[in-house]
Amino acid sequence: MTRIPARRWGIGAAILALGAGAVACSPSPTNGGKTGESAQLVVARTADVDVLDPARATAFATNQTLALVYDRLVQVDANGKLVPGLATKWTVGDGGRSLTFTLRDGVKFHNGQTFTSADAKASLDRIIDPKTASVARSYLANVSAVDAPDPRTLKLNLTRPDASLLTALSYTGTSILSAKDIKAGTVDKKPDGTGPYSWKSWKQGQELDLAANTHYWNGKPKNAGVQFRVIPDEASIVSGMKAGSFSLGIVSDPALTKQLSTNKKMKLVANPTLDYHVLQLNGRRGPLKDKKVRQAIACAVNRKDAIDTVYFGQAKETGPIVSPAYQFDANAGLGCTAGDTAGAKAMLAKAGYAKGFHLKTIVMTGQYSTSTNLAQVLQSQLGKIGVTLDLDRQQTNVYVPNWSKANFDAAVALNGGSTDPYLQYNRYFTSDGSLKVPAGLADPKLDSLLRKANGTTDEATREQVFGDLSKQLNDDSPWVWLFRNQTYYLESTGLTGFTATPSDSLENLRVAGLA
Amino acid sequence: MTRAATLVAPAPRTAGQPSLPRRIVADRNGLIGVVLVGLLVVVAVVSLVHLGQDPLAQNRTGQLAGPSGAHWLGTDQFGRDIAARVAAGVFASLRVALVSVGMATIVGGLLGVLSGFAGGVLDAVVGRCTDVLFAFPATLLALALVAALGHGWFNTAIAIAVVYTPIFVRVARGPVLTVRESEYVKAGRVLGFSRSRLLFRHVLPNVGAPIAVQVALALSWAILTEAGLSFLGLGTQPPSPSLGLMVSDARNFFPDAWWTLLFPALAVVVAVVGLNMVGDGLRNALDPRRS
Numbered sequence: 065m066t067r068i069p070a071r072r073w074g075i076g077a078a079i080l081a082l083g084a085g086a087v088a089c090s091p092s093p094t095n096g097g098k099t100g101e102s103a104q105l106v107v108a109r110t111a112d113v114d115v116l117d118p119a120r121a122t123a124f125a126t127n128q129t130l131a132l133v134y135d136r137l138v139q140v141d142a143n144g145k146l147v148p149g150l151a152t153k154w155t156v157g158d159g160g161r162s163l164t165f166t167l168r169d170g171v172k173f174h175n176g177q178t179f180t181s182a183d184a185k186a187s188l189d190r191i192i193d194p195k196t197a198s199v200a201r202s203y204l205a206n207v208s209a210v211d212a213p214d215p216r217t218l219k220l221n222l223t224r225p226d227a228s229l230l231t232a233l234s235y236t237g238t239s240i241l242s243a244k245d246i247k248a249g250t251v252d253k254k255p256d257g258t259g260p261y262s263w264k265s266w267k268q269g270q271e272l273d274l275a276a277n278t279h280y281w282n283g284k285p286k287n288a289g290v291q292f293r294v295i296p297d298e299a300s301i302v303s304g305m306k307a308g309s310f311s312l313g314i315v316s317d318p319a320l321t322k323q324l325s326t327n328k329k330m331k332l333v334a335n336p337t338l339d340y341h342v343l344q345l346n347g348r349r350g351p352l353k354d355k356k357v358r359q360a361i362a363c364a365v366n367r368k369d370a371i372d373t374v375y376f377g378q379a380k381e382t383g384p385i386v387s388p389a390y391q392f393d394a395n396a397g398l399g400c401t402a403g404d405t406a407g408a409k410a411m412l413a414k415a416g417y418a419k420g421f422h423l424k425t426i427v428m429t430g431q432y433s434t435s436t437n438l439a440q441v442l443q444s445q446l447g448k449i450g451v452t453l454d455l456d457r458q459q460t461n462v463y464v465p466n467w468s469k470a471n472f473d474a475a476v477a478l479n480g481g482s483t484d485p486y487l488q489y490n491r492y493f494t495s496d497g498s499l500k501v502p503a504g505l506a507d508p509k510l511d512s513l514l515r516k517a518n519g520t521t522d523e524a525t526r527e528q529v530f531g532d533l534s535k536q537l538n539d540d541s542p543w544v545w546l547f548r549n550q551t552y553y554l555e556s557t558g559l560t561g562f563t564a565t566p567s568d569s570l571e572n573l574r575v576a577g578l579a
Numbered sequence: 580m581t582r583a584a585t586l587v588a589p590a591p592r593t594a595g596q597p598s599l600p601r602r603i604v605a606d607r608n609g610l611i612g613v614v615l616v617g618l619l620v621v622v623a624v625v626s627l628v629h630l631g632q633d634p635l636a637q638n639r640t641g642q643l644a645g646p647s648g649a650h651w652l653g654t655d656q657f658g659r660d661i662a663a664r665v666a667a668g669v670f671a672s673l674r675v676a677l678v679s680v681g682m683a684t685i686v687g688g689l690l691g692v693l694s695g696f697a698g699g700v701l702d703a704v705v706g707r708c709t710d711v712l713f714a715f716p717a718t719l720l721a722l723a724l725v726a727a728l729g730h731g732w733f734n735t736a737i738a739i740a741v742v743y744t745p746i747f748v749r750v751a752r753g754p755v756l757t758v759r760e761s762e763y764v765k766a767g768r769v770l771g772f773s774r775s776r777l778l779f780r781h782v783l784p785n786v787g788a789p790i791a792v793q794v795a796l797a798l799s800w801a802i803l804t805e806a807g808l809s810f811l812g813l814g815t816q817p818p819s820p821s822l823g824l825m826v827s828d829a830r831n832f833f834p835d836a837w838w839t840l841l842f843p844a845l846a847v848v849v850a851v852v853g854l855n856m857v858g859d860g861l862r863n864a865l866d867p868r869r870s
Binding site: 299317319320322323369372373376429436437439440441443444455456457 | 635637639642643656657658730812816817818830831832834835836
């Protein structure tokens with residue numbers, strides 16, 4: 065046997081000691097055994113917050129987090145209906161040209177200051193101000209002036225009726241900030257809202273701590289705080305859940321969840337979101353100029369098979385309208401049964417493309433994990449009618465410019481949905497929409513339907529117009545609507561009271577606790 | 580007879596010695612290597628004629644099914660036959676490896692021999708260029724090249740070839756420096772042989788051995804690099820089967836569907852171990868001190 069020199073023993077002991085130290089310093093898995101209202105919830109997700117100003121937040125994790133710190137005038141409930149937030153009620157006046165809010169009494173910012181209409185006015189004025197460069201500015205495009213006649217009243221004057229404004233006022237982008245912070249210019253330094261949690265600390269790229277706001281107007285949170293941990297690899301989030309390190313893990317890869325259905329350490333909740341998967345067709349190019357060809361492609365796609373393969377059956381088929389508030393036949397207007405290969409082939413032959421054709425199809429890699437898998441399924445399905453998808457996988461930074469310039473025949477895309485179909489499609493299918501190029505098609509009928517829906521606040525009329533919009537979109541078939549995205553919440557067995565929402569907000573963490 | 584034999588200059592193969600393939604097979608490592616690589620070549624050839632299943636045919640009802648009579652190695656997420664995909668993946672890997680190493684050998688070998696034989700400015704330029712390429716970590720350089728050239732098996736092959744060319748330059752140049760100073764080359768120069776005759780008839784045949792060994796080793800690296808690039812999503816593009824891509828896709832299913840990960844990974848291991856052992860055997864067979 066070789067004798068190990070004493071010095072090596074020393075090094076070995078040092079390494080062991082370091083390892084032991086690392087184990088000792090690693091985060092305690094179960095929160096120090098605290099339960100109930102003294103427990104801190106640990107949430108693991110892949111991304112971190114990027115900006116601290118809600119008016120400039122686009123990233124998903126940012127919206128999700130700031131929505132816990134700030135309140136909006138209105139909120140959306142689990143069914144997509146608008147419910148009071150900082151405003152207790154609202155009335156539409158002047159033939160739809162004004163909107164008057166009665167604001168909640170006794171609400172305090174985390175800094176102790178009382179919330180008044182001056183804060184709401186300053187917040188909305190700040191969004192409208194082009195210098196803020198707010199991503200929410202277009203939502204308030206029809207607002208001509210914001211008045212605060214008394215501390216409990218806020219009046220928005222509109223240039224024309226705007227039915228989607230209330231929904232837009234429920235978005236994190238239109239959060240209410242403190243007028244004092246706006247004046248002091250500290251909005252993007254330290255978040256200070258009226259929400260259920262106050263900002264505690266942030267180690268960028270690692271973890272973020274929020275403390276429960278015990279004075280919250282809607283009841284104090286049922287836990288002491290929330291800690292967000294950034295774990296870029298979803299498989300590591302799953303491992304962490306198995307080790308009991310997190311109360312809640314948020315992942316999007318359906319493949320990962322295959323191995324979790326029988327795990328006793330956690331409960332898997334698949335939450336349908338409003339984001340929707342589509343195959344966008346560029347109706348300004350080649351054979352796709354022909355409506356019948358686009359319809360044939362839409363008919364040839366078997367959504368159920370795609371869901372079974374890509375999402376293991378855990379996704380919901382969708383037509384153009386994704387809002388849970390409006391339910392329409394997903395295929396109405398298409399003129400065929402979806403998944404009817406023979407019918408689609410006949411339609412294609414009738415249009416003069418019996419031999420089929422190739423489509424340059426862009427696929428985004430990196431942002432979401434299912435894109436390539438979905439592309440392969442669509443390639444296989446459309447191959448049956450002779451339409452060959454030539455897949456070009458591109459990183460996000462290559463894909464997005466190509467997509468924006470409509471530099472594709474077809475694009476496998478995941479688009480953000482909305483509870484308001486107008487907010488979902490006005491950017492794409494109105495004549496002055498900011499995304500009308502990547503939409504791939506312009507149809508005056510779509511434009512007028514969208515404007516008609518937004519010009520009225522009568523729910524019955526809106527529902528009917530959105531029904532017509534859904535049919536018209538299917539008739540035009542600029543895109544093939546596939547299914548609604550899923551987010552997977554891995555809940556530790558001790559987590560109680562948490563429910564996911566269709567908008568993937570985490571506002572229900574407020575009522576969650578550890579048993 | 581004995582006198583005559585001692586007068587003959589050492590040649591790669593002396594009379595009465597077994598042929599090179601026989602000598603490789605006579606080496607234990609060489610034999611195992613040849614068997615393993617032969618197995619893969621057979622599998623790759625079989626994949627070309629689609630004897631069993633179409634590697635691209637999706638079958639929704641047969642998703643992630645374990646090995647069975649119908650699907651010997653099981654199926655993947657799309658219900659595609661893993662045996663067919665592994666076979667096609669082996670073919671793709673071998674194709675990239677052969678083409679890339681072929682290019683690297685021809686370009687690198689020639690440059691090395693020429694620069695070593697000619698010396699002077701050419702040697703300096705080639706030497707410095709080689710140094711620059713060597714300065715980059717191999718995988719990183721290949722990644723950057725594929726990102727710049729675009730996807731596809733041929734671009735992957737070019738990227739790998741560029742990465743391995745400097746190795747061949749060095750491997751070829753070293754022995755040339757020795758050989759060009761040997762007495763038989765000097766004698767040829769005195770006799771007035773042209774430079775090309777000296778180079779191709781007298782120098783090149785005598786530096787073949789190290790290059791041959793290098794080829795076998797480079798083939799195994801090339802397979803590993805191709806698998807690595809595909810694993811990272813930059814090599815072969817889906818739905819085309821590639822061993823690296825299959826391993827990458829299978830990571831998430833591994834606890835449930837081990838066959839999706841095991842078989843493509845095993846194929847990479849067999850290819851790399853096999854080619855390394857062939858390289859071992861080749862080196863031993865060509866080693867003059869051993870014969």
